[in-house]
Amino acid sequence: MYSHDAKYTFSQLAAAGAEYGLDWMVFTEHSNFGHADFGAALEHREILRARAENPRQLIFQGLEWYIPAAEHCTVFTAPGPNEVDLLTRFERAYDGKLLGYTDGSAGGADTARNEAHAVKAIQWLAEQRRTGYVDDVLVLANHPLRLGIDSPHEMRGWRDAAPEIMIGMEGAPGAQGAAIPGLRGAASIRGEYENKPSAQSWPGYPAQAYLTYGGFDWATATVGGLWDSMLAEGSLFSITTNSDAHRIVFDTWKNGDWPAGQNFDNTGKLPDPVNTDTPQPGSDFWPGQFSRTHVGVTRYGYRAVMAGLRAGRVWLDHGHLLDGLDVRVKRDRDHGRGVTLGGRLHVRKGEKLTLAVTVTSASRTNPRGILPELAHVDVIRGTVRGPVSDRDAWKAPDTKVVHTEDVTGRTGTYTLRIPLTAGDESFYVRLRGSDGKRNGAGCLGAAIDPHGPVPHAPGDGDPWEDTWFYSNPVFVDVS
Incomplete structure (x- = not known):
């Protein structure tokens, strides 16, 4: 409920993750002025509560960054005294939506500036880790081909800006329940990959790049395609999957009503959800219910999970x-x-x-x-x-x-x-x-x-x- 388009409390999400066997999870809320000004700090208090309620789970705080000129991106840190400050400083200084740095069209007047700002953002995160302001921070590109606006040169640029920070991409998006027959409509596609090329899309992608394949993004699912072209350079670029749990399929909760005078911009959060006992619209699964990212670790802990991700000891599965x-x-x-x-x-x-x-x-x-x-x-x-x-x-x-x-x-x-x-x-x-x-x-x-x-x-x-x-x-x- 700290994202403008979601509805659940962190306690609800953490409890679901525990039910489905998750050892670790990341809460990543969309960048917004309301989030930067109010929501991130409120969110942190709820994360602390969720951690206390689920001591066997490692619960990270993160951000769904709007990459300048490109798609969404997961940014998350190791727990520590500066995790909220780093995320909100980053959000205000480098978020494409908040800055208005959204144009990524070929030949656009601001495209080069916006793409360069994304590279600077990743380099800034690397500097915060290098100086010890935070113990660790990682970045992963989300649903890279959903809109076709993450070009190959941008993805290589992010990777090369700080390969120890920008470690990979989402191999399979959330919203895996989007095309359950009879649920959302005749045009629905797994992952909500229901888009066509736009002026913002990189023109070199074929039409089939905008679909999912067995629920996986075209970049990952195509043997000899974009992911392989990056691996063939000899550098590790990892894949992950997540639930992207905004609104769960067949769930009966809905957003609560706003008190008079309140909105997301002046509170940084949505009203607490309420149960209707009637299924509500949704495309997603609960954390761990369908999508899982398995990480090889040498010990249990936040930094160990991040080290395993950075090392690439990762495999993914759907449907257990x-x-x-x-x-x-x-x-x-x-x-x-x-x-x-x-x-x-x-x-x-x-x-x-x-x-x-x-x-x-x-x-x-x-x-x-x-x-x-x-x-x-x-x-x-x-x-x-x-x-x-x-x-x-x-x-x-x-x-x-x-x-x-x-x-x-x-x-x-x-x-x-x-x-x-x-x-x-x-x-x-x-x-x-x-x-x-x-x-x-x-x-x-x-x-x-x-x-x-x-x-x-x-x-x-x-x-x-x-x-x-x-x-x-x-x-x-x-x-």
Whole structure:
């Protein structure tokens, strides 16, 4: 209720996260003058209460930043005495909506200034971490292709401004319930990706970029596409998923009424929600109900989660498709466990390697009452060629699905061992898999991706019947 378009208390959201098994979550409210002036401080008090009520959960305070000339973005900090001050200072100095720095159109009079201001914003956050004003801060681009206004050169610019801060993007958006049949209308699409190119959109994106694929953003779902083109430069760029819990599907709560003389701008919050006992409009799921970001940590704590995210030890799933995933790449002549997601293995040309994928299948029904069953695991391999000369490149022509393992009917914990060979060039591997209910040729053709995710028909996208997992890459540096 500290966002102008939401309605829940933090206690409600934290309790839901606990119910669905979340260990950590981030509250990110939209930038607004009301939020900067009043809401952030009020929000912090409620976050402290939610932390006390849910001592097993790590609850971060963050901000949904309007990137100058571009889309929304998650910014969040490690808890500490300056977390609210950093967020509100950042909001006032660098938010595109608050400053009026929204134009990102090709050739627009203010586009270059606005894009440069976004880079300065990320550099400013990096400086706050470097000086110790906050212990840590991270940034992730939200729903990058929803409007087509995050151009490839902007995303590379944000990454390069401070790669230890701007660590990645949302691989799958929230609003995953948007296209449940009969819920919102005949034109609805998972993730609310229901837009067409505008004057603000980068003109190089194809029409299919504005859809989701198995609930995932086109940038992530396209093998050999935008995400792969960034990974092929040899730099880690992580993916995450979130619930974006504004208004929950089939939920019965509504926004309360404003007292006389009050509004969002002069209070920084919406009135407390009230229960109607009648389902209200919504597209989202509760935190952890459908979308989950799994982070590998070495200990329990806020900074450990942020360190795991920064290191890229991340995989995602929808619909509670898996209970566990462990990925290792090692040289066959080594006796150790090798390197895991986000890591780098240094090898010599011609060395034999093994990719070990340990899967733990779902052991209980998900919140929809379905026992998820993984049907296949895909290995995607891409050649690393270094920084691109064209900062707007969005294709990685040497990336494709190189191996598919049929795991239909396999349950419990099992390990797949896939042989790899180091060729002349460095490369990376990443993983993907699904319940096998909706597959087809990928956006760049069957020779690259023979059975990838496909768009659903408008208004007919039951998310529980098309669930996927994705992992971050492991890099193999060849010398």
